[in-house]
Amino acid sequence: MTFINEVITEETKGEFDFSRLTDPISGHPIAPRKRWTIDRDRNAVLIIIGGGTPEIPEFYALIWKGDIIKFSAISKVSSSPETGRIISWDIFDIDIPIPLQSKQEDICQLIREAIDAKGWLYDRDCLRNVIINIQLPTTH
Template sequence: MAFVNEFVPEDDVKNYNLDKIWDSYHPNFKGSKPIGFRHSWTVDRERNVFLIWQSSGREEFSNRHTFVLWWKGELLTVILDVCDESFYKLSDNIGKTVWSLFEIEKPDGLGLRDKEIIPVLKEALSVYGYRGAQRQLSDFKVEFKF
């Protein structure tokens, strides 16, 4: 099975404790969610891997995005930058995101090397596309500078 974008079923929200993950990346919400919020992810159920967008930066870091990647039973924080070559023309349903890797934060003692993680991350981001389960563009490309 390959990665797919989907809204997370309630059983998986509980099994993976996604509300707790949300709270840890969004402390200003203090246990609540924005109106109309639904957990969504890019998931490969066969490999038990998922990617969830968490936030984007502000002001001079507005191109910086934070994702969580669940892989081999561990939650990794992945920080990526959107490069200048990226573009979006929503009215024409086209666009391109060029990602640059800023950092992968791993739990202490986890013996994973970035070279093990990066191919899976690229695969997930390619399927994530424009905005995962939230919105896709029919003519959209994803490229990497890492």
């Protein structure tokens, strides 16, 4: 299976533990979300956890096999009759837990696939192309 966008229902919201997620700005637990981008076969889900104003990037959590990988993202949508609608993503400040440091390439690939599937406003079909630039995390 691949990543797909879904509405989070009462039946599906228990599939992942969101209790450890906090808004990076306020530090408060995140409010319930309505949508996610999920790959059940790989036990991975992408969810926005905050931000998203013109001055503040969007903050995401990728929950993969129970581990939380957080990152920041800025997107820009452009459109023209020649190119169609394109979204460009800059992904940065990737926070990979220490036990997963050796899986950096796999994690970056998961982020790339999840963001591509998320598309624009949880709609990939409205886009002709998704461009994703990932600033690799620094290792500690």
